[in-house]
Amino acid sequence: MTALSRAGAAVPDIAFEDRMATVEFRVAPDAHIVVDGDxxxxxxxxxxxxxCPANLFVPTSDGGILFNYEECFECGTCYMVCNTEGAxxxxxxxGGHGVVFHRS
Amino acid sequence: MSATFDCVVVGAGPAGSAAALVLARAGKRVALVERGPFPGSKNMYGGVVYGRVLDTLVPGWEQEVPVQRWITRRATMVLTETQSLTVDFRSGAWARPPYNGCTTLRPDFDAWLAGKAEAAGAVLLCSTTVTGLRRDDTGRVTGVCTDRPGGELGAPVVIACDGVNSFLAKEAGLYQSFDPANFTLGAKEVIALPRDEIDRRFGLAGDEGADIEIVGATADVAGGGFVYTNADSVAIGVVLQLPGLARSGRRPEDLIAQLKAHPSIAPLVAGGDLKEYSAHLIPEGGYDAMPEIVTDGLMVAGDAAGLCLAAGIWLEGVNFAIGSGAAAGETAVEALRRGDASAKGLAGYRRRLESSFVLRDHRKLRRAPHFVLSERVQHRYPAVVCDLVEQLFTVENPAPKRGGLKAGWRALRAHDVPLRDVARDAWTALRTFG
Structure with a gap:
């Protein structure tokens, strides 16, 4: 036996959109994250x-990254795992905007 | 026009509210600034508050804390794909005052503690994001800038309790380096289930609660898993070391789904509706990864100072936040009385922490984070231990029993763990936890 399956993805028990629909976001007018496409x-x-736990970074066909700030947990994972300074x-x-947890 | 206080505390989490409470009680004018619409709205955690740190700060706290359940069952579980081994401890003593730990929802708990600070006279400013430090010509911190119109808040002392990403500690240059390996991502599902169903599944009654911590639950990413009970919901999640997560190409929710599908876990969470999904970073680097915590006019407490204890069998954060926040508050009161809020005037903060459980625990367990997240502890020993136990309890008549040593030897060989590594790790474990 190896440690819990390293390769196989478990079948998701809930669609990602439904998962994110359980979270309240008070979307701010301005993006708080800026991604440098170059x-x-x-x-x-x-x-x-x-x-990104909120799956906000989407690769585009021209090799760039599309980013949505609206449903961000504000956790900081993205900039910490990024190895390109300033990207x-x-x-x-x-204040008062962004994610609002009620049961966590 | 800017408002002036004796002290500005940034962040109304447990660290910030404890600091503000101490200051307000000493008669100081203190602003407690929170970027969320209410305290706790940005916060998420791995489930248990160990409240004894509140004995002196909020006497009688156990009568009024917004508790979900008192933890009476603490299990540590080791998983492989098809096996599990659990050390399952219960204590009746933990069901009575002074209790040990409780589950609570952070919006409830954080708002309760912030309410204590407010009742003592602190000014709570919600929906206000601090955008930077205000400094004088010498570089000394003299307050903060906020995103409110004209929203500068002046104070001779600022206490940064702005969480794991602490932009203030970074702006002040207190982080010498910032290694992603010192941080984990916690991702959690809160799943609604009827209260009596939770009692049945976890073997609980009344206000009793269970906390299950899991090793071997996160595939090839270093980290862990957890399951714990609220009153009428069960929280399940994973904690994932960032570089390993980045390398793995796995998604956090996929690793939660995999944990939930494990035969030993699935019955605990089956059939409930997801009520809230959440994610947050955790500073797990321990003592050696802490930033500097004092500079002229500024102290750093709680997650902002890296004060989460992630030491294998001990996983604590809120108590360290409260302990450090209260110590920062006491130090600020003293510094204000003496009229010296320079780094030298605030040096008592470090001394207070060094003599309290906050840094005594962290210093004692400084080797633990590295050891617990090491390859063998994460990926080999769970399988070795489960295989050893499986061999011990499998009756293969007519073959006679193999004996523990032989079974252990076979399990180690099957997972490519040389004896010298076991000896080395045993020595490390002794030095770490002994």
Whole structure:
């Protein structure tokens, strides 16, 4: 036996949109994360795409990264796993906006 | 126009509210600034508050804390794909005052503690994001800038309790380095189930609660899993070391789904509706990964100072936040009395922490984070231990029993663990936890 399956993905028991629909987001008018498309085009690791728990980073057909700020947990994973200095600029959203946890 | 206080505390989590409470009680004018619409709205955690740190700060706390359940059952579980081994401890003593730990929802708990600070006279400013530090010509911190119109808040002392990403500690240059390996991502599902169904599944009654911590639950990513009971919901989640998560190409919710599908876990959470999904970073680097915590006019407490204890069998954070926040508050009161809020004037903060459980625990367990997240502990020993136990309890008549040593030897060989590594790790474990 190996440690819990390293390769196989478990069958998701809930669609990702339904998962995110359980979370309240008071969306701010301005984006609190800015992604520098030029830096991303040369990136081969794309750690943000898989690590972001809210799945906000989407690769585009031209090799860039599309980013949605609206449903962000404000956790900071994206800039911490990014190995390109300055590719992700991150700050907190305007006061009173962003994610609002009620049961966590 | 800017408002002036004796102290500005940034972040109304457990650290910030404890600091503000101490200051307000000493008659100081203190602002407690929270970027969320209410305290706790940005916060998420791995489930248990160990409240004894509140004995002196909020006497009688156990009568009024917004508890979900008192933890009376603490299990540590080792998983492989098809096996599980659980050390399952219960204590009746933990069901009575002074209790040990409780589950609570952070919006409830954080709002309760912030309410204590407010009742003592602190000014709670919600929906206000601190955008940076205000400094004088010498570089000394003299307050903060906020995103409210004209929203500068001046104070001779600022206490940064702004969480794991602490932009203030970074802006002040207190983080020498920032290694992603010192951080984990916690991702959690809160699943609604009827209260009596939770009692049945976890073997509980009344206000009793269970906390199950899991090793071997996160595939090839270093980390762990957890399951714990609220009153009428069960929380399940994973904790994932960032570089390993980035390398793995796995998604956090996929690893939760895999944990939930394990035969030993599935019956605990089956059939409930997902009520809230959440994610948050955890500073797990321990003592050696802490930033500097004092500079001229500024102290750092709680997650912002890296004060989560992630030491294998001990997983604590809220108590360290409260302990450090209260110590920062006491130090600020003293510094204000003496009129010296320079780094030298605030040096008592570090001394207070060094003599309290906050840094005594962290210093004693400084080797633990690295050891617990090491390859063998994460990926080999769970399988070795489960295989050893499986061999011991499998009756293969007519073959006679193999004996523990032989079974252990076979399990180690099957997972490519040389004896010298076991000896080395045993020595490390002794030095770490002994």
């Amino acid at each position: 830096s991303c085009r040369g990136c081969t690791t794309r750690a943000c795409v898989t690590a 992700i600029t991150w700050r907190y959203p305007e």
